[in-house]
Amino acid sequence: MSIIAVYNIKGGVGKTATAVNLAYLSASGGQRTLLCDMDPQGSSTFYFRIRPDRKFNADKLLKGGKHIDRSIRGTDFPGLDLLPADFSYRNIDIALDDMKKSKQRLSKILRPLCDEYAQIFLDCPPNITLLSENIFHAADYILVPLIPTTLSHLALQQLYAFLKEIDEKRMKVLVFFSMVEKRKKMHWELMQQLIREPGVMPALIPFLADIERMGLYRQPVNVALPQSMAAAAYADLWREIKKRMARQ
């Protein structure tokens, strides 16, 4: 069982599309998969047409156990469940701060789910907070969608520095290029530069209208448009990630 956090401090880089599509691919490959929407915006929750239970909130999440069990919902796809986000997550840091071992809380509440799910994905909010720190400790892998621009590179360096500070291994980080436009010289140059670094994967997701429109058709792209380039790109990405996980 492993936990993959899909994370980037910047918004709009394709985190949710990635989390949704990879979670679907994981489940359709026969592994019971849980996608946890950690972002108060609730985008992946929206993509799966799910609404959280009215009684569910950040406090219930942090309590864990049956509070989480009761909130998990089956998606329309066999083997794939979702733990919906709630708007109250916007204040989750406050609740976390009050707790003992405030940085390991998420790890603790996710542990029991390992018996039930072969793979867990975390769709993370675009920020760097106490929750993020929890996520970095809990995750076995931190999957970073990176738009190949200079500022993105900078953000990646910041991430590595932060991980070092909180005593987490840089090896956890898996980077892939997201929303790539091969015609843009900067994208191409930066990719050439970064591909040589450890943890940077060759599989990439091009900028594609089909992916942008996910919010309209509200399904994983491999279900809505199985023959598309987008579907193929995510399938390749998932294959690459599995390979890397098997190696470690």
Place this chain on the structure above:
Amino acid sequence: MPITGHNHRDVQRERKAVWLLPAALEADILLADLGRTFPLTAEQPRRTTATWFDTFDWRLYSRGILLYHDRTAWRLLNRDLAEEVAALDAPGQDGWGFCQEFPVSRVRSLLEPLLAERRLLRLFSNETTTIDGRILNGDGKTVAQVMAETHQIGSEPAIATIRLQEVRGYGRDFDEVSDFFSNYGIREQVNPYFFFAQGVRSNGRSPLDYTAKFRPALRPEMTARQAMVTVYSDLLATMRRNEAGVIEDLDTEFLHDFRVAVRRTRSGLGQVREVLPAGATDTFRQEFAWLGEITGPCRDLDVYLFEENRYRTRLPEKLQPGLAPFFAELRSRRASARQRLVRQLRAKKYRKLTTAWQEFLDSGGEGEVTKNSGLPVAQLARRIIARRFRRLLRAGRAIHPASPAEEYHRLRIQGKKLRYTLEFFSALLPEEELELVIKELKRLQDNLGAYNDLAVQQGQLREYLAGLRLGSRRNLEQAAAIGGLLSSLDREQRQVREEFAGRFAEFSRPESTELYRRFCRRAS
């Protein structure tokens, strides 16, 4: 512990339910009505064909497992939880019979301990037409899955069912649809694999219609003759059930079960004396001795061939290739032995024997009254068990480390006789104590059996060796390999012998003998 698809501790499982549709109701009508009450989308009907498998003696079914091939994959199911436990992609590969034919996979690792030497036989095929439907909520989310299915087995009339599957977290929707069905008059719930028994029956069998377990249904008020006629009838039925499998060589267990039935019959005729008319006893003793003889060679070779892998591991790597021609020779001998056996089972002599024995037993063992024929069976049972046990104890106590091998073999025979007697009369004996007694006896027999086995193997290997012409390189390698085997087997045999004293001491301890004493007093 039941075999399941994944771990689930205190996790709620999504509910599922399958209902039979009343005969007059058609799936499309039901779905149309359902669609008027709930937002519903339905797919085009899809058809699947499945072929179902199990061993002759229901090794899967008896453990709550079902196995089928649906043209694209093998699927293994837990029947009671109605869930798929493992699947193996194998398009078109529905011809596999033995677990070794399956590629390494979860399916194979689940089948191996259950199937052992038995072959998977085709039970029946069925066709299912499914309309997949989804109940949606206002957001277009699927909140429940419905499947309208029509099941077709052979030329039987089709049966329609409706299946409802809960989506996690949407329990209320599941309940609402359940209520809808109930109000609609659909109330007969069935296991999703309800059609299995019917499918099996469509080919003339029924689930669990054969077991190798031997428990003759004796009643205490029977006379000895009535009881033994019941025992022999059971055994004859077993022989008959296995004939076809032996002749078709489906797997080696058919011959094994056949032989065991023959052996038990012979043991009865030899030990439970003066119960059947003398003339019949003598005649049939001879006939069954003949049957024992003709079935021996093929079975011995079967057992040998099982040893192939184990023999290899006994030898250092350099000697192992020498075994290949040895086993090739055994295989060819086995083929001839089998042919000879099949000829004899098809011939008149065998037919006449089984017909005569059947008629004799059907008549209740008609003939003159004998010394023990009218005895209450319990009394006879007590007497024989007590006698067998005493003899076993005596023979065992006389053995010491320097005793010749024959004495061990004789002791083993004594043990077998006791074992058979306990089996014949098991219905009359208190169950718990019987279990204990048989367990203890088994421990002893395992040791004696292993010893005997090793002796027999060595004897046959020596014989084979004596027949080898040592001219060629190939035969030299065979001889070296066999020599290696002999020393390995000899070492093991010594070890087994050393263990005997301890085993026998366990068997003959006061608690055991007390058990038999109580047994023989209480048997009724």
